[in-house]
Amino acid sequence: MDETPTPASSLAASSLPPPGGSPATAPVLDVTALPPLGEVLEQLTGQLAAWMPAQRWYAHRGAGAPRIAVRGWAPLRVAPDHVVVLAVVAAVLERGDEALYQVPLVLRHPGVGAPAGARDAGSEVGVLAVPGGPLRADDATRDADGRAALVATLVSGEGAVGPSLSLASRRTLPDAPLPLGRAMRSRMLSGEQSNTSLIVETEGASPLIVKLFRVLQDGENPDVVLQGALTAAGSTRVPAVVGSATVRVGALRTHSLVAQEFLPGVEDAWRLALGLAVAGEDFTAAARELGAAVAEVHRDLAGAFGTVAADAAVVQEMVAQMRRRAEQIIAEVPEVGAHREALEALLDAAAQVRWPAMQRIHGDLHLGQVLRVPERGWVLLDFEGEPLRPLAQRSLPDSPLRDAAGMLRSLDYVAGAVALEHDADAGPWAAAAREAFLAGYAEGAGWGDERAAMQVLLDAFEADKAVYEALYEARHRPDWLSIPLAALERISARGAAAPRG
Incomplete structure (x- = not known):
């Protein structure tokens, strides 16, 4: 892949007109009068260091103020009134560790270019005093021009090249109508944490959701790989993947963007289940x-x-991981220690039964990752896995029972939320829902005579998940700590009532 640097002063105007104006009428941003884009980005690092920790997708809060270093960039669009650039920056933490983030930016003179309402609140990263300036930098995902450039780069197949960075796109469904052109409407999806998603609509094409992966790690992103494979297999249980883009920064190569079918006006399983439980x-x-x-x-x-x-060997390592996690969390959450003996007995039993084959799984399955789609049924989302785990680990085969246990825990959390937020008892509701989910899964998975062994393993995976939940709740929502602790009590009691060997 060619990564020859392209000076900002020699960039040609994009063939796609900006949605905020036309080349004939838009105020002109004289790119040749600006410093090279690399220098502009270097001058912006201090403001990025102040802006990034306040964003929902920033994964290193509590690690001190970062120092920002630009690792690579590429221009996505040069228009008469703005420039859109994709930058990959390193957040260098106080301990010397660093994490790579994708930060697409729109550069323009303050007060010109995008029409009123084209930029979302909080889009501004900073303003620089530069020759040919001043120059304002905005988060491209919060800016209509920026979103248009990201979508065009992804679905056009043209990619982008800049110093130490190149972007290549690939169409998964080449016949799908694409939302390009002046009539395109886009908005940023609110509520996300680890990534940024854009909703893209235009007349004559199905709406898309375009996800920008914020934290970059070397390797293929499971969200793209797994949903792409399921799309290719004809599965209707995932939104169809339309295309994706990979970014290369130095020696790192990973997924940058993915576009897939957007399912508007549907409810996720968490909201649906919570409403029914209440x-x-x-x-x-x-x-x-x-x-x-x-x-x-x-x-x-x-x-x-x-x-x-x-x-x-695989079973021993999986059980050992659960033991290590329990001991580490007991040291921080003493309430979990009350269940140490029961946890040890449960893991001993799990090490003695036959495990199902390991395979690729969702990895972070809960009710919030599932949509109820009319005339289609349940559709699963976000196959990225636990975002805090290294990408290489999330791409390894795992036990499918981890997903099943995650859903059982999520159903249990519905009852916990009803108790804490509505002062009502939904315990019987959750017990019936859990039993029904398990019956449907067991039949679909073909457990047959292995149901007893699978229950032992499910208890182990559910307890492991509850231990992790206890750590999360103790740190972030102490009032909710009772939910995972009650689950550990229930699992321990079942193990004591029905010893397994």
């Missing part, structure tokens, strides 16, 4: 269908990527 309405039929849908996705993933036998 109203005391039945969820068991839907929960059983959800279990069958998860099993279907696991079957398709096993078909696409194969499986690995869970031999003695």
